[in-house]
Amino acid sequence: MKKSLLKIYSAYGLLVFGLTFLILLPFFLLAIFVKPLESLAAPLNHIWARIFFFFLFLNRTKVRFEEKLDSKQTYIFCTNHNSYLDIPTVGLIWHNFKFIGKASLRKVPLWGYMYSRLHILVDRKSMRSRHTSWIAVTQAIQEGFSIIFFPEGGIVSKNPPQMASFKEGSFRIAVEEQIPIVPATIHRNHILLPDRMPLTMHPGIVSMKVHKPIWPSGTGDEAIKALKGQVRDTIEKELEQFYSNEG
Template sequence: MKRALLKVYSVYGLVVFALIFIVLLPFFLLAIFIRPLEGMAAFLNHVWAKVFFFFMFLNSTKVTYEEKPKRGKKYIYCANHTSFLDIPTIGLINRKFKFIGKASLRKVPIWGFMYSRLHILVDRGSMRSRHNSWLAVQQEIKKGFSIAFFPEGGILSKNPPQMVNFKEGSFRIAVEEQIPIIPITIPNNYLLLPDKMPLTMHPGKVEMVVHKPIWPNGTGDVAVTELKQAVRQKIEDTLKAYESR
């Protein structure tokens, strides 16, 4: 009986997600085709996340800010990644940023087109794609956008919330551009929507901790390594604190 109810709940979640997307799609298209409105997409993502979580979890969300990101400032947001819920969870941050996502997302009907036009996609297996995404990130930062990364490179951990190794791309960008990284800890999403087939959603509380910005300490490879270690340590310590509750 419980399994049947969870299946119904999961289908309900998919329908809610799709309906919100359909309602917001005309506004996303404006952001795609009218360049001065491009920044509106981040706010639309925020609205989408807020409405989705309201209907899915009866507004049972908790976002804890150690320090709120300042409006108009550029950051790189780096979060652990264990669930497809992580993208809308980061959307709860009402700031102007773009995601770095896998190139395979382009294949998702309609949504993939929108995502590829409003965010930055990268094929990690292609050096040319990685180079082009690097140039795109630099361009978006110059335009005033922050960037959101999942430094693990995808949902890869076999034992969540334990993390796999971080890729250095986001940290190298932070060092090159001399902008701070904001670590983000998402402790529970792997329980709410596990990365297992068939995807099954579970009721619960969406939580996210947005940490204080961490600035690069100098330039070069040493600064990249130190920044990566500092960000990882912050997220790991927070995950451990949640597990010990």
């Protein structure tokens, strides 16, 4: 697609993002201010993602599950992260979850307020912020929410789809709370919306594979290390297989 058309498509994508958010905003506000309705946030995220991709002509989304997830089970979802498009992509998973996101997202007008009230933000440079977010995560889990982590700690890989090193926080929580981690592999988002300025959208197919849950085996540092290795290996093998088939 020509650069001029990509600029128009990117501007259109930003418009779709804003308009769909504003349409759903009253319902998000209900989830924020009416505590019993807080669980509405996850279905709203799913609806928003579906509408967003539909109007971007990315409605040919391919989300594959290795096995059906238990709607009553609390999980920690861990996925690779190379694009801002990953957030709505993960929203395609129908489950009651909260995101862990960077504190800088709070600066996004209006949307940042909604995100910070319904999800959990962390400033990784601040020990106090990390401690506060840890408490918030454990409380959310006790309330029955699943948690979505990007274990690389943000969009940090210099050579996507290769992944950066994983932080251990999500795996430590899984071990301490003895809940399973669900790895998820996002395939093409670094091509559809590369992390380069100016942000430029490209048409294509959104593709994600949600893997089988992996339960912690034991407790302590060795169990954390083993779980982190299993999750990373699962995502890396899926990426290798996907791109070998694409080639």
